[in-house]
Amino acid sequence: MQIETIETLRLANHPNLLWVRLTTSDGLTGLGETYFGAGPCEADIHDRLAPLLLGQDASRIEFLNMRMQPYTGFTGTGAELRALSAVDVALWDLAGKAADKPLCDLLGGRTRRSIQIYNTCAGPDYVSKTASVRPDNFGNTAEAETGRIYEDLDAFLHHPEDLAASLLEMGISSMKIWPFDFAAGAADGIDISTADLKQALLPFERIRAAHGDRMRLKAELHGLWSLSAAKKIAAALEPLDMDWIEDPVWMDRPAGIAELSRATSAPLAGGETLTSLGQFKALIDEGNIGTPIMDVVWAGGVTAARKIAALAEARSRPIAFHDCSGPVTLAVSTHLALSLRNVREQEIARGFYYAWYQDFIDRVPPMENGMITVPDGPGLGLELLPDLWQREDAMRRVSR
DSSP states (O other), X not given: OBEEEEEEEEETTEEEEEEEEEEETTSOEEEEEEESOHHHHHHHIIIIIHHHXXXXXXXXXXXXXXXXXOSTTTTSOSHHHHHHHHHHHHHHHHHHHHHTSBHHHHTTOOSOSOEEEEEEOOOTTTTOSSSOOSGGGSOOOOOOOBTTBOOHHHHHHXXXXXXXXXXXXXXXXXXXXXXXXXXXXXXXXXXXXHHHHHHHHHHHHHHHHHHGGGSEEEEEOTTOSOHHHHHHHHHXXXXXXXXXXXXXXXXXXXXXXXXXXXXXXXOEEEOTTOOSHHHHHHHHHTTOXXXXXXXXXXXXXXXXXXXXXXXXXXXXXXXXEOOSSOHHHHHHHHHHHHHOTTOOOEEEOHHHHTTTGGGTBSOOOOEETTEEOOOSSSBTSOOBOGGGGGOTTEEEEEEO
């Protein structure tokens, strides 16, 4: 099962996404994906990784993952690790197809048939034009719900109790929002004013008033705040019985995370921007994070995810997998979530899932009554739609 061809695909209309497809000597294909920095990741796959991979046995995944580790960027969060992650996912997709098994069954079997989801309340165009996670790139268009297109970011800002009701009707009882990003102090993160703090608390308070404890609430802070400001925000959120506060400070600063953990009773979560075992070990052991979060297509693929999940389990921690990026990411994360014992729930963004995920792949991971599972079929159980490769905005590159 030698690797004969490495193809990448980008779309001008979705500039943050990159797909990679490996083809082997016996005709099997494996699909991978990454997000943010698509152009540099594409270049790294063809210029650095292709010479290392072509002609190699695709079943030697651990060896190939080791071989792809870059010298510069080894513990960074840049193009090298994203490129490696996309290829690693494609290698595991190939392995599942070669064994004629869904990936989760190849990874030791399912610990459950489906897993509950939580909704990250983004709209369809959230962070879609550039990699800037800032309000001017949040894409909230204030559209009303039309069919199954959900502008959840505008909803959490303006009618959060209705948004929560809509999610509960779908069986989704956990949601994540980020109103603190819109505070004036978020520009530099040094401090948050009392007025902005009260304004950002309103969506949480309105949901609690309307729905009580039926909805689990998560606050996303995107690492924008100083330690002192994060302490102030966490203290204000404590009475609202938060499910977690995510990325309250930058996750590469375990001492600060530990200090915040000691200062608040609210559970902390985070880590999706980290990309090595050492970083996650420090996050758990030194930062005392309650729930480490990993992005499979940023932090080393399935190979790394299994090790980081085991690291968390050894410290009696759950692991959570990030999805607010692309359909392959959601699929591979769900396979991992079904196979691992220490995953409580899987993130989705229904604004993405119903708006455009299904425009790119032939099958999405099925969701019903607040639960998600994997598509039928070997490997990931899905493929890119064939016509994507011929789209006018398609940018395709091939290494042989």
